[in-house]
Amino acid sequence: MLRTPKYYFRRTVTKAVRILSWCRAQADNFLTMGTFEPAIEGGPDNKAALLKEVEATLDAGTFGVRFTKIIEENFNEATKAPRAAFFIRLAIVGTIIYNLFLFLDAIIVPDVIRELIIMQLAIATPITCFCILAIGLSKIDTNYATMISVTAMLICTLAAFIVSRAEHVGLYGCLFCLFMTAVNVAQAWSFRWALTLTAVTNIAVTIAAVMHPSLDTPTRIFIIILLASASHYSLVGNYRIDSSVRRAYLFALRESLRASLLDESNVQLTILANLDGLTGIGNRRYFDKTLAKLWTDQEDRREIALLLLDIDHFKRLNDTHGHQAGDVCLQQVARCLAEQTVRRGQIVARYGGEEFALILADTNLGDAFYTAEEVRGAIEALVIYRDDGTALKITVSIGCASITPHADMSYSEIVAAADAALYIAKNTGRNRTKCAELGSINDTINNILISHNNCDLQKAI
Numbered sequence: 001m002l003r004t005p006k007y008y009f010r011r012t013v014t015k016a017v018r019i020l021s022w023c024r025a026q027a028d029n030f031l032t033m034g035t036f037e038p039a040i041e042g043g044p045d046n047k048a049a050l051l052k053e054v055e056a057t058l059d060a061g062t063f064g065v066r067f068t069k070i071i072e073e074n075f076n077e078a079t080k081a082p083r084a085a086f087f088i089r090l091a092i093v094g095t096i097i098y099n100l101f102l103f104l105d106a107i108i109v110p111d112v113i114r115e116l117i118i119m120q121l122a123i124a125t126p127i128t129c130f131c132i133l134a135i136g137l138s139k140i141d142t143n144y145a146t147m148i149s150v151t152a153m154l155i156c157t158l159a160a161f162i163v164s165r166a167e168h169v170g171l172y173g174c175l176f177c178l179f180m181t182a183v184n185v186a187q188a189w190s191f192r193w194a195l196t197l198t199a200v201t202n203i204a205v206t207i208a209a210v211m212h213p214s215l216d217t218p219t220r221i222f223i224i225i226l227l228a229s230a231s232h233y234s235l236v237g238n239y240r241i242d243s244s245v246r247r248a249y250l251f252a253l254r255e256s257l258r259a260s261l262l263d264e265s266n267v268q269l270t271i272l273a274n275l276d277g278l279t280g281i282g283n284r285r286y287f288d289k290t291l292a293k294l295w296t297d298q299e300d301r302r303e304i305a306l307l308l309l310d311i312d313h314f315k316r317l318n319d320t321h322g323h324q325a326g327d328v329c330l331q332q333v334a335r336c337l338a339e340q341t342v343r344r345g346q347i348v349a350r351y352g353g354e355e356f357a358l359i360l361a362d363t364n365l366g367d368a369f370y371t372a373e374e375v376r377g378a379i380e381a382l383v384i385y386r387d388d389g390t391a392l393k394i395t396v397s398i399g400c401a402s403i404t405p406h407a408d409m410s411y412s413e414i415v416a417a418a419d420a421a422l423y424i425a426k427n428t429g430r431n432r433t434k435c436a437e438l439g440s441i442n443d444t445i446n447n448i449l450i451s452h453n454n455c456d457l458q459k460a461i
Contacts, residue, residue: 047264050074051257058250066192067246075249076141083142083189084135090186091135091149095128098153101175108172109164119156127152143193150183154201158208165214173215173223176205177230184234191235191242198231278327279334282349287357290347294361295411305368305402307358307375308418309337312395312430314354325386329394330354332384340375365402365435372398372433380431395431397422402435 053068067075099120106113131145157179161172180201184194205227209220274286282290294304311317311333318326330350337348337356351357358375360368376398384392399422403414417436425434 047257047261051254051261054250054254054257058247058254071250071253074253075246078249078253079245080138080142084138086188087135087142087145088132091128091132091145094182094186095125099125105160105172108168109160109166111166112160112164115163116156116160119159120153124149124152124156143190146183146187146189147193147197150179150197154179154204158204161205162208162212169212170215170219170223173205173209173219174226176201176223176227180227180231181234184231184238185241188238188241188245191239194235194238194242198235202227202231276334276350279331279350281334281338281356282347284350284352287347287349287351287359290349291359291411291415294359295405302362303364303402303404304414305360305363305365305371305400306414306418307360307368307372308351308399308415308422309333309356309358309375309379309396310398310422310426311354312397312426317392317394321386321390321392325384325392326354328386329384329392332382333379333394333396336378336382337375340371340378346371363402365400368400368402369433369435372400376431376433397425397430398433399423399425400433400435 050070053071057067057071066072102113102117102120105116109116128149131140131149134140135142135145154176157172157175161169164172166172180198183189184198206224209215209223212220215223274282274289276283291304291306311329314326314329317329333356334348334350337358341348341358346361347359349357349359358371360371363371376396379394379396382394384394386392399418399420401414401417401421403409403417405411421434421436425432428434
């Protein structure tokens, strides 16, 4: 197939657009260090304090060099992984370019090229490879790794610059400008570290240029001024990049903290909405929601048992001893029920007034009956003391029912059955357990009331 120049032109333009898009994506990733995953630890109070500190830092705009201690620790932890990946990529590319410059070194400083090859391949390159390995194993911080590897390269270059007596050795001094630009801008490491390395490099190169016998005065001045200018602009770029990364982190941390605090607030509100304020156990809303969920989640159709408890003569207790004594009584009963329901799938809630409910998942009527008797006995053994030292004894009546959930049935049927059994218990002497057994789901549901006498189950209508 004959391809026209127009075809190749379009293909070239398409590839150029793709390359530019890739470069833009890399630049965006470079400025934000990838996707932040802020490290958030501690309870709501700690998160609220951290959020306040983050907002104060954003308002003040003091994020260009170093955060406060707690934010700096979170920042270092959150950017550790993206910085490490960034260092490894740039260190590999930088080391290759650094060694390719040996071809240029052979032209500019041919008198020391053999020594330079030995230093670069036997000292600088292995040190950089060691830093890459240490970063990959999370054994060293990226700032330390950058400082060590770049210092090794600079020492080799500076040694060749000092020792060489080649005619064009002055041009070799310009390589330090490339070093500063590449390290400070490309690596995007901490501004404090960049400033330290840049200052030391400028001092060392200035001394070497002044003391070099092969350089004339204009060349010395040119090298010093050029390096100082490159250092200044590279530091400005480093500062802006570091500031952008830190600012992006602050925004990410702020949103994460807000979302986390909002989630925790919603959880707390949900807990409060499902708790009874007096007794501290689940309330009626929690009971209805739990029973409904348990009912719909019964894929294997196991039995569910329900106990409804009512404190005997509670109105008389309130009238005789006061509402405060009644509240203490309710709290003690709730605590006793919570202590009795320790098996998985046993849920206790305040059903309303002086009534309590126990949901027993995967429990048949017989097991539910014996659980009810244990609960009734534990409450009967309670001794409640008033503030004046007066002892109160209480008992409860319990209605018990068990049923296997079915799609055609509603959980209100087991509630009605247990409530009917409780009614029988209250009207046949109190302080006892009555059971309502619901028949098979394929048959018409029949309520068979079972009375308890001398620990035996007897059917009663």
